Amino acid sequence: MCTSLLYLDASNRAYLGRTLELSLELPYLVARFPANSRLVSRAQGYPELGWVTRHAILAVTMPDAPPAPGAGFGPTDLKVIEGLNDAGLTFSMQSYPQAGGAQPSLDPGLAVLAAADLGTFLLGQCATTAEARALMAGQQVVLERIPVLGGLETPFHFALHDATGASLVIEFHRGELSLYDNPVGVMTNAPQFSWHLTNLDNYTFLSNVDHSRARFMNYDAEQPGSGIAKTGVPGSDSSVDRFIRAAYYARFAEKQADPDKAVEMVAHIMNNFDRPRGITIDPPDQGSGHLHVAGHDVQGIPTEFTSWTSLTDIERRRLYLRDSRGMNYVWLDANAQPAQFSMVPMKDLIAPAAKASF
Numbered sequence: 001m002c003t004s005l006l007y008l009d010a011s012n013r014a015y016l017g018r019t020l021e022l023s024l025e026l027p028y029l030v031a032r033f034p035a036n037s038r039l040v041s042r043a044q045g046y047p048e049l050g051w052v053t054r055h056a057i058l059a060v061t062m063p064d065a066p067p068a069p070g071a072g073f074g075p076t077d078l079k080v081i082e083g084l085n086d087a088g089l090t091f092s093m094q095s096y097p098q099a100g101g102a103q104p105s106l107d108p109g110l111a112v113l114a115a116a117d118l119g120t121f122l123l124g125q126c127a128t129t130a131e132a133r134a135l136m137a138g139q140q141v142v143l144e145r146i147p148v149l150g151g152l153e154t155p156f157h158f159a160l161h162d163a164t165g166a167s168l169v170i171e172f173h174r175g176e177l178s179l180y181d182n183p184v185g186v187m188t189n190a191p192q193f194s195w196h197l198t199n200l201d202n203y204t205f206l207s208n209v210d211h212s213r214a215r216f217m218n219y220d221a222e223q224p225g226s227g228i229a230k231t232g233v234p235g236s237d238s239s240v241d242r243f244i245r246a247a248y249y250a251r252f253a254e255k256q257a258d259p260d261k262a263v264e265m266v267a268h269i270m271n272n273f274d275r276p277r278g279i280t281i282d283p284p285d286q287g288s289g290h291l292h293v294a295g296h297d298v299q300g301i302p303t304e305f306t307s308w309t310s311l312t313d314i315e316r317r318r319l320y321l322r323d324s325r326g327m328n329y330v331w332l333d334a335n336a337q338p339a340q341f342s343m344v345p346m347k348d349l350i351a352p353a354a355k356a357s358f
Contacts, residue, residue, distance in 0.1 A: 001095035001239070001291075001304070003273045005246040006161055006185025009262040010255040014165040016090050016312040017270040018082055023282075023290045023302040025324070026062060031078055031343040032336070033057040033120060035086070040076050041117040043142045049111035053124030058319055058334040059083030059091075060310065060346065064116055065147040066295065075341045080119025084334045087127035088163035088314045091119045093156045095189050095291060100143060100153030101174030112140040115154040118170065122160065129160050129168040133179055136170065143172055148294045155291070159187040163314050169193045186246040189239035196243045203244055206232055208252040237280055237304075242273060259316060266311050267320075267329065277305040308346065323350045 004018040033039075037053045061078035083091045099115075106112055113121055118141070126132040143153040157171040159182065167182035173192050180193050184200070187193065208230075212223035233248050234241035249269045256262040282288050282302045290302045311320035317334040323346060330350055 001189045002092075002187075003242045003246055003270075004092050004094065004159055004187050005250045005269070006165065006167060007250055007253060007262070007266050007269065008165055008255070009259070009265075010257040012165060013259065013262065014161060014163060014314045015262055015266045016092075016161055016310075016314065017266040018092055018310045018312075019270060019273045019275075019306050020081070020308055021275055021304045021306050023298050023304050024293065024296050025307060026293060026296060028081070028308070028346040029061050029063075029073070029078060029343045030321070030332070030346050030349050031057075031059055031061045031075070031341070032338045033059070033075055033124065033341055034338045037075060037124065037341065039117075039120050039124060041112075041114045041121065042076075043112045043114045043144050046106070046108060046112040046140075046142070047110065049113050051121065051125060053120070055085040055087050055089075055124060055127065056334070056337050057083055057085050057120065057123045058332055058336075059119060059123070060308070060321070061119075061343070063148065073343065075120070078120075078343070079116045080123065082310050082319075083119050083123050084312055084314070084317060084319050085123040085127075086317060086334055086337070088317060089123055089126055089128060089132070090161045090312050090314060091123050092159040092187070093119060094159065094187060095155060096157035096171065097152075097155045097289070098174060098190050098192075099155050099157060099172040101172075101176070103143060103172075103175040104177075106140045106142060110140055112142045114144040115141050115156070115172065116144060116146060118158055128162045128164065129166045132160050133168055136179060141172075141177060143175065150292055150294065157187070157193070161185065161314065184247050185250060186243055188243045188246065191240075196240070199240065200244065200247060203232070203247075206244075206248055237275060245272065259313060263311055263313055263318075263320065270309050270311065273306070274309065275304060275306045277303050280304060321346065321350060323347065325350065 007015045041049045059080040060082040145151040160168045167185045169180040308323040320329040320331045322329045
């Protein structure tokens with residue numbers, strides 16, 4: 001469904017790459033939330049939670065419900081899927097169907113945060129993953145049922161990265177919240193994040209060094225070309241294999257000295273996670289489940305594909321985007337301090353231009 005990874009350049013500057021895979025195209029909205037915005041999170045049965053943002057936010061978003069007839073979307077309606085704030089904190093929402101389940105008892109007299117609002121809540125108030133962890137420690141969070149997803153209990157987990165290269169994972173598993181420091185900066189989907197780290201222990205043999213010659217008894221074997229080092233890197237598009245592959249690329253990709261070259265390197269890395277339509281299909285009688293979104297039906301046999309890819313230059317506060325219609329990126333500046341909330345459909349923003357004006 002999704003792959004994200006952190007790349008560090010020759011000066012340890014941090015860059016984030018992320019793909020989003022679904023079996024359908026959705027009307028994503030790219031939005032700007034100004035600093036000093038007043039935002040609200042609502043969860044049924046609890047007082048609403050309000051906060052004022054300290055940081056401006058630039059994000060790819062989706063609403064959690066269709067708008068009322070004749071109405072549009074406001075900042076509270078939009079949920080951050082991928083975002084960056086003016087302090088250099090990033091936020092990624094990725095599919096995790098195992099999130100729902102029996103949740104710990106919450107105080108009904110206290111305001112709670114709906115988990116789908118974590119993006120605006122943390123990006124709006126925090127500059128680092130350490131601040132995000134501290135803010136989460138004192139906050140009640142509930143997995144609300146999301147109408148546009150057929151009432152599923154917020155089937156996502158969340159990754160954050162900051163300008164120091166620190167990474168944090170927020171994961172609800174069967175209703176129980178865990179906060180993980182992420183030492184590899186990689187996240188995919190199920191199983192639990194802690195399981196992926198344990199599985200990485202099985203790949204200590206991975207190296208980018210080609211061992212192209214060996215002697216077997218009296219026979220000298222020699223590779224006809226380069227590339228044998230990648231033999232042990234798993235190649236399927238399962239979340240388990242993508243996690244290992246992402247860790248490999250983040251570890252061994254050449255460290256660039258120039259920030260523009262580093263962004264190009266992350267783009268090359270993320271090409272290894274780009275999934276064309278039809279590469280894997282899921283016939284109903286033997287396929288896996290897919291996320292269903294109200295008003296957006298899957299046509300024919302489901303095939304997951306990369307709907308869009310984002311690159312984030314954290315130090316320069318730049319967000320690069322491309323969608324499934326092409327290979328060109330546009331980039332947006334998160335340093336901008338908008339005077340008011342604004343949004344634009346991603347499909348209208350993506351064009352073969354060097355820089356978008358939004």
